[in-house]
Amino acid sequence: MSTTYTFPKNFIWGTATSAYQTEGNNINTDWWQWEQKIRPADTMPAESSGIACDSYNRYEEDFDLCVKCNNNAVRISIEWARIEPRPGEFDQNEINHYKKVLIAAKGRGLKTFVTLHHFSNPIWFSDMGAWKNLESPSIFARYVNKCVEEFHELIDAYIPINEPQVIALMSYTLGAWPPHIASYAQSLLVQINLARAHSRAYRVIKKHGNYKVGLCQNIAWFYPAENSTNPIDNTSATVLNFMNKDLFMLPLQKYIDFIGLNFYFTSRIKEGKRENLDDVQSDMGWWIYPRGLEQVLISLKRFKKPIYITENGVADAMDKIRKAFIRDMLIATNNAMQQGVDVKGYFYWSLIDNYEWQKGFWPRFGLVEIDRENNLQRKPRPSFYYYSEICRNGKIEA
């Protein structure tokens, strides 16, 4: 016997991408600068982003795919380095370009969820110490202010900074991303400045009107192994969940209209160590555990804010597990909603295969394949049609 999981009529159904990962030729950024460095073949980044998916030119084709997928919203980002290539100097051509992009989305009936900073920085900002610089919140605010002045209600939901804690972790704790610093002290400073930058951006946006502003967090779920008898497991899971979620969000509650949840991971803790099961894994070795999403959603109830799942996806080049992934993650979402969690929408990551940062192009997250051998042709995978049916009907039968 099958069960029907129904979503509310006004539920937001979308897909997500970011500018750097899809547009191509973002030459004024610290990431681009890093990619151009001559390096031994075994170091990161695996390859350079180059033309990426050429979405800078092919955005209409991409939005047509969103429409074909029965989406009513799209999440994209704007590249700061294009809008402000030199400190305080704004490029009107690029601003006009993004206006065209936003009009193209809205003209197709897609609500626009727009991130203003998705990992990459303008080179000049990075030369000033990026998020380590105590002035970084006001430098960022100048750009945010310009964006609102220019884009107004072309943007339905503003997301100032994507995953602030991931920036701190990857760039300042692990040192894997530019500027390659591995220091707890600097990472802490960066998190403080990113929190300041978010609250500052919130206030700047609100000066222009009552626009919706969200905080996008990548929140993993940590839990003690089922049969664990070691009290360390429980304590570590509690501490890690707190650091990964509450620590950053609690002080920002006044500056959040909605929570943007990016969910990818669950980590099982056994005898003090991370020990995941290997029943279902993505091409990148990430463990697929939909109950983790349900748990994260339930834990977010304490913030009493509407939640949009702004990213959830799987690297699966052969499209073998993506349908089941989408089905089970949405059932987990529906279960959380039945328990009173206010989830307003879901964005699959990603609409198209794109540049997966230091790993290059091999991880394939797309509902649509990008054929890199054949003029970046867009080829919807079977899971695209599966998701499009869910978006059309607003329900899942399973």
Ligand code: BGC
């Ligand atoms: C990031 C994306 C990235 C995805 C998959 C998210 O944390 O926002 O840019 O592609 O994870 O790794």
